[in-house]
Amino acid sequence: MKPFKIRDIDIDPPLILSPMAGVTDYTFRRLIKRRGGVGLVVSEFISVEGLTRNNPKSKRQMRFDEEERPFAVQIFGGQVERMAMGAEMAEEVGADILDINCGCPAPKVVKNGGGSGLLRDLPRLEEILKAIKRSITIPLTLKVRTGYSDSTINVVDVAKMAEQCGVEHIQVHGRTREQGYKGLANWDLIREVKQAVSVPVSGNGDVTTIEYAMKRWHESGTDGILIGRGAMQNPWIFRQIRDVIEGREPYQPDLEEKRSVLLEFFSMCREEMPEIVALGKMKQLAGQFTKGLPGGALFRQTLYHSHSAEEILDNITIYFEDLRAGNRYGDGRIEADADVIDSCEAFTSIDVKPELTEAAVLG
Ligand SMILES: Cc1cc2nc3c(=O)[nH]c(=O)nc-3n(C[C@H](O)[C@H](O)[C@H](O)COP(=O)(O)O)c2cc1C
Numbered sequence: 001m002k003p004f005k006i007r008d009i010d011i012d013p014p015l016i017l018s019p020m021a022g023v024t025d026y027t028f029r030r031l032i033k034r035r036g037g038v039g040l041v042v043s044e045f046i047s048v049e050g051l052t053r054n055n056p057k058s059k060r061q062m063r064f065d066e067e068e069r070p071f072a073v074q075i076f077g078g079q080v081e082r083m084a085m086g087a088e089m090a091e092e093v094g095a096d097i098l099d100i101n102c103g104c105p106a107p108k109v110v111k112n113g114g115g116s117g118l119l120r121d122l123p124r125l126e127e128i129l130k131a132i133k134r135s136i137t138i139p140l141t142l143k144v145r146t147g148y149s150d151s152t153i154n155v156v157d158v159a160k161m162a163e164q165c166g167v168e169h170i171q172v173h174g175r176t177r178e179q180g181y182k183g184l185a186n187w188d189l190i191r192e193v194k195q196a197v198s199v200p201v202s203g204n205g206d207v208t209t210i211e212y213a214m215k216r217w218h219e220s221g222t223d224g225i226l227i228g229r230g231a232m233q234n235p236w237i238f239r240q241i242r243d244v245i246e247g248r249e250p251y252q253p254d255l256e257e258k259r260s261v262l263l264e265f266f267s268m269c270r271e272e273m274p275e276i277v278a279l280g281k282m283k284q285l286a287g288q289f290t291k292g293l294p295g296g297a298l299f300r301q302t303l304y305h306s307h308s309a310e311e312i313l314d315n316i317t318i319y320f321e322d323l324r325a326g327n328r329y330g331d332g333r334i335e336a337d338a339d340v341i342d343s344c345e346a347f348t349s350i351d352v353k354p355e356l357t358e359a360a361v362l363g
Pocket of ligand 1 (some may be wrong): 021022023044101103104173204207226343344
């Protein structure tokens with residue numbers, strides 16, 4: 001396992017923060033990048049319909065900071081010209097890589113021919129890829145599911161076609177559109193893609209521990225690994241995997257560091273967004289993050305019922321002080337499994353109102 005290149009861009013370590021709408025925004029990406037071990041970050045998926053019609057939200061979603069580089073912008077849509085225009089806009093703002101979403105299962109996206117809808121219309125996907133290649137000079141990459149449904153698995157054909165069109169990195173989430181988030185990702189299909197093309201291939205699906213990452217990586221032979229939901233549960237997962245790759249004991253943050261990461265996130269959110277949205281974001285991260293901590297369930301309940309920044313900060317202080325003192329918080333149990341927070345489904349409107357975002361974040 002070693003770093004790889006997308007054209008001349010080093011992906012080092014070969015670990016990618018997987019794009020998540022409503023999650024991997026400017027704030028979250030920097031939070032994760034600062035923990036170390038991340039070779040590439042990707043924006044949330046951005047609607048080209050919004051971008052090319054000057055929708056302020058879509059434009060805001062392309063914002064990034066130098067500390068994030070290398071940085072990829074991911075766009076979605078089904079119209080050839082608009083996809084090419086959106087790609088150009090991403091290059092203009094300075095993105096290092098342009099990524100196309102071929103995986104979002106949301107009906108609204110699929111109905112308009114975008115996301116995983118493109119897996120049902122390869123001629124259109126080919127046209128889009130060729131048009132984008134003519135409009136940009138930065139590398140073009142693709143993130144795909146394995147097919148539209150179990151009976152139409154076509155990821156190997158898609159990958160071969162994409163390579164012919166000049167795509168320089170293929171990222172495979174090992175589930176079909178039909179599957180949504182059910183079952184486990186199929187890493188055998190990911191291996192088949194790796195064997196079928198010569199551009200770099202990265203695998204994705206269900207990596208939440210170091211052991212699982214290493215196992216899937218060895219078995220599939222992929223160049224890189226993408227981690228999405230696992231990064232919310234454990235922001236240090238990239239650094240820990242890198243430690244193991246480089247022959248070190250994996251880094252273990254102490255309680256104080258866990259507490260300060262929540263506070264850092266909250267303070268970054270409050271700088272960037274209205275208070276109510278910042279509260280929602282905090283609840284979202286804390287909800288995933290505390291799954292592995294004793295008494296996390298009760299702590300989350302307390303946070304969900306906090307209505308101001310002060311209340312949230314007080315509750316974080318109490319929770320971590322109790323843990324440090326060895327007191328039991330709530331029933332003191334550690335939950336085994338994290339619930340799946342929803343996918344891109346909740347975030348497909350190009351004009352999401354803050355209160356809707358809040359609802360979706362909490363939902
Ligand atoms: C809340 C959420 C939002 C997502 N949004 C996107 C997105 O905008 N673009 C994309 O390509 N995939 C998106 N995905 C899919 C993830 O990038 C990833 O492929 C999937 O979660 C499987 O990886 P994991 O098991 O490591 O989370 C999203 C997933 C979740 C849970």
